[in-house]
Amino acid sequence: MTFSWTRVGAIFRKELRDYRRNRFVIFTMSALPLLFIVMTMVQLFALKTSVSSARLNDRIGLSMLYLLIIPTMVPSALTAYSVVGEREQGTLEPVLITPISREEFLVAKALAAFTPTIIIAYALFGVFLSAAELFAHPAVVAAIFERSHVLIQLLFTPLLAGWAIWMGIAISARSTDVRAAQQLAIVASLPPLAVVALMSFNIIPASVPLAITLAAGLLVLDIYGWRAVAAVFDRERLISGRVADGRRGARAGR
Amino acid sequence: MTRRGAAPVSWGTDAPRSGSALVVDHLTKRFGERVAYQDVSFEVGYGEVFGFLGPNGAGKTTMVRTLGTLLAPTSGSATVAGIALSAEAGPQIRARISIMPESPGLYLRLTVAENLECFAGLYELGDVGERVAAVLEAVNLTDRANDLCRTLSKGLRQRVALARALLNDPTVLFLDEPTSGLDPVATRDVHDLITALRDRGVTIFLTTHRLEEAERLCHRVAILNTSLLLIGRPDELRERLFTRAVQVRTRAPLADPRAVFEGLDHVEGWEQSASGTYELHVSDPDAAAPEVARALVAAGADVLSLVESRHSLEDVYLELVDEDVEVRRR
Numbered sequence: 001m002t003f004s005w006t007r008v009g010a011i012f013r014k015e016l017r018d019y020r021r022n023r024f025v026i027f028t029m030s031a032l033p034l035l036f037i038v039m040t041m042v043q044l045f046a047l048k049t050s051v052s053s054a055r056l057n058d059r060i061g062l063s064m065l066y067l068l069i070i071p072t073m074v075p076s077a078l079t080a081y082s083v084v085g086e087r088e089q090g091t092l093e094p095v096l097i098t099p100i101s102r103e104e105f106l107v108a109k110a111l112a113a114f115t116p117t118i119i120i121a122y123a124l125f126g127v128f129l130s131a132a133e134l135f136a137h138p139a140v141v142a143a144i145f146e147r148s149h150v151l152i153q154l155l156f157t158p159l160l161a162g163w164a165i166w167m168g169i170a171i172s173a174r175s176t177d178v179r180a181a182q183q184l185a186i187v188a189s190l191p192p193l194a195v196v197a198l199m200s201f202n203i204i205p206a207s208v209p210l211a212i213t214l215a216a217g218l219l220v221l222d223i224y225g226w227r228a229v230a231a232v233f234d235r236e237r238l239i240s241g242r243v244a245d246g247r248r249g250a251r252a253g254r
Numbered sequence: 255m256t257r258r259g260a261a262p263v264s265w266g267t268d269a270p271r272s273g274s275a276l277v278v279d280h281l282t283k284r285f286g287e288r289v290a291y292q293d294v295s296f297e298v299g300y301g302e303v304f305g306f307l308g309p310n311g312a313g314k315t316t317m318v319r320t321l322g323t324l325l326a327p328t329s330g331s332a333t334v335a336g337i338a339l340s341a342e343a344g345p346q347i348r349a350r351i352s353i354m355p356e357s358p359g360l361y362l363r364l365t366v367a368e369n370l371e372c373f374a375g376l377y378e379l380g381d382v383g384e385r386v387a388a389v390l391e392a393v394n395l396t397d398r399a400n401d402l403c404r405t406l407s408k409g410l411r412q413r414v415a416l417a418r419a420l421l422n423d424p425t426v427l428f429l430d431e432p433t434s435g436l437d438p439v440a441t442r443d444v445h446d447l448i449t450a451l452r453d454r455g456v457t458i459f460l461t462t463h464r465l466e467e468a469e470r471l472c473h474r475v476a477i478l479n480t481s482l483l484l485i486g487r488p489d490e491l492r493e494r495l496f497t498r499a500v501q502v503r504t505r506a507p508l509a510d511p512r513a514v515f516e517g518l519d520h521v522e523g524w525e526q527s528a529s530g531t532y533e534l535h536v537s538d539p540d541a542a543a544p545e546v547a548r549a550l551v552a553a554g555a556d557v558l559s560l561v562e563s564r565h566s567l568e569d570v571y572l573e574l575v576d577e578d579v580e581v582r583r584r
Contacts, residue, residue: 006378007375007376009375010373010374010375010376011372011376013375014364014372017363017364018361018363018364021363021364089359089362090355090359091360091361092359093324093353093359094353094359094373094415094418095376096324097322097324097348097351097353098349098377099346099348099349099378100345100376101345235323235324235325236325236326239319239324239325240285240316240325
């Protein structure tokens with residue numbers, strides 16, 4: 001049976017409808033980004049132009065790092081619930097009984113977390129740039145646009161979200177408790193952000209080639225993350241809590 | 255209660271051997287050391303309502319999940335809706351069947367229609383609106399289409415789950431304890447829906463604890479307690495397991511019941527179950543009843559009643575399961 005975007009769309013639409021009516025999701029999608037944009041703005045407007053260029057760059061790096069926490073934390077919270085939450089509610093089995101393949105299911109879940117995350121993250125980045133352009137000191141604005149900060153934001157927002165999504169789904173598929181899954185997913189989403197932080201603080205000197213190289217590396221990790229998730233997603237384990245121990249090749253994983 | 259020796263597990267006599275909706279051949283499922291069910295074989299014909307009975311932990315739900323390709327069997331083989339059971343054939347099999355799990359598993363923050371639209375998409379159905387309207391009408395829920403599922407009672411949620419199971423017009427419909435936890439009115443509603451489906455020729459595989467439900471709805475039943483104990487039509491099982499009997503009640507105990515009952519052509523044996531109450535084992539109740547009545551009148555007895563003893567499916571079930579438990583204890 002070929003990959004069906006109709007089935008992906010069915011789960012995707014269902015997820016978005018469910019998000020809209022879920023207070024926890026609404027809170028996660030609004031409060032968390034709001035907190036980080038406020039912290040970013042405070043950082044931005046507290047900057048003194050009298051400091052050295054390197055120090056100014058560090059402070060801008062820190063303020064923009066807050067923005068990158070959004071595509072890391074928001075999808076972690078969403079995807080950590082995606083499988084184990086459905087399992088707890090009893091809604092997973094009816095879905096797995098349909099012809100949907102695990103690839104379709106995973107892509108649908110990932111897209112449903114990725115889409116709002118990217119919209120929120122880029123929208124807030126736009127708000128940040130607009131506020132900087134309109135209200136910040138010209139030296140600060142120049143520092144924002146001069147270096148690789150904008151490129152890092154644009155490149156790493158979807159890649160960090162991708163990593164967080166696959167980690168969240170993988171942990172969710174192996175967990176038996178929603179809260180444990182959410183905590184683990186947040187921890188697992190952080191390592192790539194640490195690398196970006198090193199670059200933002202100039203511990204690793206930031207440059208366009210380095211940013212692109214690290215982004216390519218993260219893309220590779222995202223691809224491997226996807227494969228890892230596909231490998232741990234097993235219908236039998238999800239339904240019975242055990243892996244099939246029968247004949248080889250008879251796993252009910254598709 | 256007198257019983258015959260339990261007949262060996264056999265293929266159903268009514269189901270055609272070819273072109274069956276389900277063919278299960280020596281299927282076994284183990285979870286590590288624990289056996290969910292073992293060496294189970296049966297066939298279900300197209301258009302048949304097949305009851306799968308058994309106590310908790312007998313392996314009924316695991317069997318449904320295996321045939322629904324959610325679990326892989328440990329050994330044995332099966333054909334579901336004409337397709338050999340395998341992991342590779344999972345999507346094709348799941349496109350042709352439906353399973354209504356014991357728990358409705360609805361998205362409670364979505365409306366009834368939104369739930370059904372989601373699943374219509376998963377089955378890649380055309381004319382989603384029409385299809386959703388048709389299944390809602392089938393379960394009498396058209397007026398609740400826009401209600402959030404969390405506002406529905408348990409009985410209504412079960413009907414939505416049934417509507418969802420009907421969306422893809424399944425070749426085989428698996429109903430796993432469809433009336434579990436429902437009140438009598440909601441149970442009756444679900445029974446009526448199943449009866450309507452049966453009358454439309456839908457093949458139904460029904461697991462249940464409720465024996466009156468199986469007796470009322472199913473063409474044939476199988477009794478499972480990890481392994482298959484018996485399979486057949488409810489009346490066939492009764493005949494296979496119990497001798498036929500006529501119960502006689504007289505106003506006063508008979509002075510010499512042996513003289514009355516022994517020697518009658520159709521009476522194979524008798525026993526006194528209470529004062530003035532006699533259980534006669536007969537070959538043919540219709541032939542035995544007039545003969546017994548004449549003998550009682552000739553003996554001067556005041557006959558209060560003379561009726562055929564009917565064993566329910568529950569008697570059959572309890573007899574088999576109790577015996578199975580005893581055998582396992584030994």
